Amino acid sequence: MKRFMYTSMLAVALGATACTVTDLQRTVDGVLAGTANAPLTQTEVAAGLKQALEVGISNGAGQASQTDGYYGNSLIRIPFPEDVQRVENTLRQVGLGKEVDKFVLTLNRGAEDAAKSAVPIFVNAIKQMTIQDAWGILRGDKDAATSYLRRTTSQQLYQAFNPIMVKSLEKTNATRYYADLVNQYNKIPLVQKVNPDLDDYATQKAIDGLFTLVAQEELKIRENPIARTTELLRRVFSQQNQS
Template identity: 70%
Template sequence: MHYRMNKSIVLIFCMTIIVTFSQAQISLKKLKKAVTGESVSTEEVAAGLKEALTNGVSKGSDLVSALDGYYKNPEIKIPFPPEVKQVETKLRQVGMGSEVDKFILALNRGAEDAAKEAKPIFVSAIKQMTIQDAWSILRGEKDAATQYLKKTTTAQLTEKFKPIIKQSLEKTNATKYYSDLVNAYNKLPFVQKVNPNLDDYATQKGIDGLFVMIAKEEKVIREDPAARTSDLLKKVFSQK
């Protein structure tokens, strides 16, 4: 009887040690995972962010390059150049409102047309993103990746985008309409002559609109698990 009791005690003691050791192993694994982040590598984070940005750029570009992508989107619709707002106001006062509207439509059509060519420019820029910024972007604000892309690529994008949108503005007759409007305005009595650069204005507004839509797509991927359409995206964004 005494022997059986001792044997039972030893067995219980051994089982307790095994269970305790197993629990300690699990805790150590969790601690190691939390401290080292071994569940996802920095390479995976960088790849995931690039995939997310590429998805956002693709969707954003597709949205704005569609018919009325700019024109019927109040967030990014390109208005008459504000620095010469008096031109629009005066021309509408003298009965040229329909001509002004025609120009605004052509201006936005030009941006929509140019946006079709913007996607590969953005994708190329995304590929240049360094791994060092990966974790800070992942754990940053809802538009951190978009802001990073904006900060590091705007100058290059402007240089490449400007000739594209210049060609598109000519294609949609926006340049001609604008020239006609400015010439008509400059012929009015008692007005100060104007001639701002339409290409610069349209380029900047076109790029701004693209970034607005890209930021929206990034926000969706960050907040909505259903928008993470690959295993890599699910793995990376689960780390936040």
């Protein structure tokens, strides 16, 4: 009896040894494929989209809040306000180009500083998302989730983000530099006086920049399986092109 049990155990051991790493991987892949192909519920789709947006905003805000996160990125760098572009041109013509450049730098530094506080504001907005448009977003354009978030939460995000942006502009002296530039410009004979709302401009541009980075992160998750860092993301986005 003992001999029989020993022989059986040996056979099992040899059988396990004969199972190669490739065989094991195939088995695991099969299990994962079965899981990925399982029908998704609306709740899972909504949860997956929220998770994707949270990953996107966390990564995007992380990039933006680094030194030169805005200033060094041509896609989101905040320029001199467009509606007073003539101010910049005139100031450069009268030899104040360095002061203009200093302002633009501090303006972007303010956005980088404010971006550090963006994540909880955006995540709170993401949590309010319903499942009504979940499937349409999943199978929509490559930035559909980001566009949905922008469309449904922009006003809320602006109201929450604006005070943070104002403090950051003051912290980096961007507000003071801009006031100095405008005052110097207004002293130039025959020019049309200006006094635009820098806080509003900077806030909107900072939010636009964050959405640009979130859209990039969403595209990664949609197109690159490696970017799907959780099982839920893998399940949801593996079926995005299925009918």
